[in-house]
Amino acid sequence: MTGLMVRGLGSMTKPKIAFYWCASCGGCEESVLDLGEALLDLADRIDIVFWPIALDHKFEVITRLEDGELLATLINGAIRTEEQARLAILFRKKSKILIAHGSCAHTGGVVGLGNLHSDAELLQTIYVDLPTVENPGLLIPGVGSGPLPGEMELTHLHHPVLPLNRLVPVDYVLPGCPPTPELVESALRSLLDGSMPSPSSILGDSKALCDSCPRRPTLEEGIAIKRFKRLHEEAWDSETCFLTQHFVCMGPVTRGGCNARCIRGNMPCRGCFGSLDGVLDQSAKAVAFLAALMHAEEAREAGEVADTIPDLVGLVSQYGLAASVLRRKERGA
Amino acid sequence: MTPESFEPRIIAFLCTWCSYRAADEVGKARQPYPAAIKIVRVPCSGRVDPQWVLAALERGADGVIIVGCPKGNCHYKSGNLQALKRFALVRRLLQEMGIDTTRIRQDWVGAGDGEKLLSLFCGMVEDVRVKGPLAAL
Ligand code: SF4
Ligand code: SF4
Numbered sequence: 001m002t003g004l005m006v007r008g009l010g011s012m013t014k015p016k017i018a019f020y021w022c023a024s025c026g027g028c029e030e031s032v033l034d035l036g037e038a039l040l041d042l043a044d045r046i047d048i049v050f051w052p053i054a055l056d057h058k059f060e061v062i063t064r065l066e067d068g069e070l071l072a073t074l075i076n077g078a079i080r081t082e083e084q085a086r087l088a089i090l091f092r093k094k095s096k097i098l099i100a101h102g103s104c105a106h107t108g109g110v111v112g113l114g115n116l117h118s119d120a121e122l123l124q125t126i127y128v129d130l131p132t133v134e135n136p137g138l139l140i141p142g143v144g145s146g147p148l149p150g151e152m153e154l155t156h157l158h159h160p161v162l163p164l165n166r167l168v169p170v171d172y173v174l175p176g177c178p179p180t181p182e183l184v185e186s187a188l189r190s191l192l193d194g195s196m197p198s199p200s201s202i203l204g205d206s207k208a209l210c211d212s213c214p215r216r217p218t219l220e221e222g223i224a225i226k227r228f229k230r231l232h233e234e235a236w237d238s239e240t241c242f243l244t245q246h247f248v249c250m251g252p253v254t255r256g257g258c259n260a261r262c263i264r265g266n267m268p269c270r271g272c273f274g275s276l277d278g279v280l281d282q283s284a285k286a287v288a289f290l291a292a293l294m295h296a297e298e299a300r301e302a303g304e305v306a307d308t309i310p311d312l313v314g315l316v317s318q319y320g321l322a323a324s325v326l327r328r329k330e331r332g333a
Numbered sequence: 334m335t336p337e338s339f340e341p342r343i344i345a346f347l348c349t350w351c352s353y354r355a356a357d358e359v360g361k362a363r364q365p366y367p368a369a370i371k372i373v374r375v376p377c378s379g380r381v382d383p384q385w386v387l388a389a390l391e392r393g394a395d396g397v398i399i400v401g402c403p404k405g406n407c408h409y410k411s412g413n414l415q416a417l418k419r420f421a422l423v424r425r426l427l428q429e430m431g432i433d434t435t436r437i438r439q440d441w442v443g444a445g446d447g448e449k450l451l452s453l454f455c456g457m458v459e460d461v462r463v464k465g466p467l468a469a470l
Contacts, residue, residue: 282340283396284383287426291418302421312422313429325387326430331468 015071016191018050018062019101023111024077024082025163027100029053031178032074035185046071059087065094071310072097072191072285074174078104078111078322079162083155092168097196099187103177103272106202107282108322110177111162115321115328116313119157126238126317150160160328176258177272177319183257204257204273212256213263215241224295242268244295250313253282253289272319281325284329286316341369341395342463345454346385348378349407351444352400352453358447366451369459370398378402379412383423386437391470396436396461400450403441413441436461 004113019323021029032039033054049070073095092098103109114122116301122215127133127140141154163168174187190196197203210216221240223234236242242249242263249268255276262269273280289311296302307316317324347353353374359366371394375381378401386397399420401413420439428434440456442450 116401190346191425200384280384281387283426284387285382287422288419291415291422294418294421296421297414299417299421302418304417306421306425308423311429312425316426324335325391325470326426326432329469331431331432 014045014047016049016065016069017188017191018070018073018091018095019047019048019053020050020073020075020087020293021052022075022077022088022105023080023131025073025110026053027178028076028104028157031176031184034181038185042185044189045183062090062094066098067093070095072099072254074099074101075164075196076101076105076178079158079164079167079234080109080111080114081155084169085158085162088164088167096166097171097191098164100164101184102171102174102179103274103319105170106173106323107274107320108161108163108327109319112163112299112320112322112327113314115160115262115330118330119159121283122157145153149281159330161322163323165308166323171199172196173274175202175204175255177205180257180259181259184257199285200224202255202274202277204255206277207252207256209251209256209258209260209263209269210277213241213260215239215263218244219245223293225293226295226305228290228305238266248290248309250286250289253285255280258280269320274320282320283313283316283324283326287312290316324332337428339462339465341458341466342368342393343368343373343396343398343461344347344389346375346395346397346399347372348408348412349374349376351402351406352378352442352450354444355400355442355447355450358445359451362447364451366454366464370454370460374451377407377409377412377416379407379409379415379419381416381419383419383426386423390432390467391447395467396438396457397440398440398444398453398457399407400453401438404441408442428432433464436464436467439444 042126048055048063073089074268075088079088090137112114123140127135128138174183183203194317205212210219225246228248231247236245236247247268250271251269253275254269255272255273258273273283275285279285294302294305296305321327348460356372370426378399381399398414401416405412424434424437427437438452
């Protein structure tokens with residue numbers, strides 16, 4: 001049988017896969033497109049039934065499917081709007097396997113930092129207050145807020161921002177902001193080969209980033225920091241461990257699997273691959289880790305060292321706020 | 334809910350070597366302590382994982398108090414120092430997330446100082462009673 005025939009005949013039975021984006025920046029889509037030629041090879045073996053960034057499909061394609069007819073859906077982005085919540089529930093129903101693709105779907109990602117503000121504050125800032133915004137009619141998305149009142153209603157914000165698994169059961173996680181193309185490719189190949197690991201696995205390393213970091217040999221014991229240095233304030237050495245230089249690096253409390261790409265780019269880790277197995281709260285784990293680095297003999301001193309971290313939540317929850325125990329600042333809504 | 338009708342729930346992490354012994358002193362002297370205080374005995378205040386503090390708040394505690402050995406008296410030499418540093422950051426984390434940090438306390442009590450422990454407990458229960466329940470996380 002020629003390859004061509006196999007392709008032709010197989011089209012009826014090729015496994016159906018969908019990609020969807022919720023509140024995302026597009027970076028996770030890049031992690032698929034960056035597969036390059038490997039993507040063409042994979043595209044031969046699967047039937048991509050929905051992929052907004054690349055193909056022009058209508059939602060009816062999905063609603064018409066039988067439940068569980070999709071082998072898998074990869075969803076990136078956090079749940080930030082009511083529409084995203086509705087579609088995530090739909091894709092869950094139609095998919096045998098649902099994969100949270102990237103930090104935003106996994107733990108809320110940077111989108112989750114929206115939970116530090118109320119919806120009203122966010123809308124006011126984005127649609128009215130920002131210096132680059134021109135909005136003479138002071139239009140803000142909501143009921144009947146379109147240019148022609150009553151004609152259309154934009155979706156409402158979902159408060160709080162949720163990671164995917166707070167809304168629907170998730171079978172696997174592709175961690176990272178974004179995941180590496182290598183991880184995406186290996187997940188797609190395992191899906192097709194039926195060789196996925198046990199359900200609810202996180203498809204990264206099981207060890208901390210330091211374990212695979214090229215600067216690991218220079219990580220010193222007994223680090224005692226009186227002042228956490230900040231990147232915009234001082235120069236740093238491009239080969240020595242960041243912690244040894246007293247810059248915060250989240251490597252010791254972050255799952256590896258990213259090829260240490262930030263470190264190789266001479267930037268410290270900020271935790272996008274999330275925590276290691278068994279951790280209940282990424283931010284609390286990070287707090288314990290940072291505390292152990294601090295040099296302080298009494299409460300006042302400890303407070304002073306803590307003061308050298310001006311935005312603790314932004315540091316320890318940069319990617320995980322929406323999935324953390326504290327998860328939102330505005331608790332009224 | 335009026336302050337009178339609200340019975341707070343406060344988790345007290347007590348170190349087995351000092352503050353837990355102080356609690357024993359209180360018991361031996363048959364002095365009552367507020368039922369709002371739920372004691373969790375730990376091997377050392379330095380073992381109190383920040384995750385436990387968040388877990389307590391998530392599961393309905395209205396306050397948390399961590400009591401370790403006075404400075405220089407840690408059974409493991411530096412466990413209370415570890416506790417102190419962790420507390421500085423946990424407090425800040427909660428503060429940045431809009432939680433009233435007087436609901437989270439840390440203090441140091443020697444094994445023989447039941448009186449001090451009792452007054453810490455009573456003071457905290459009264460303060461939290463006035464604040465009312467912690468809004469659900
Ligand atoms: S995980 Fe990162 S790359 Fe992916 S959508 Fe979120 S912000 Fe973008
Ligand atoms: S702390 Fe950061 S720089 Fe140092 S070894 Fe770990 S990952 Fe590498």
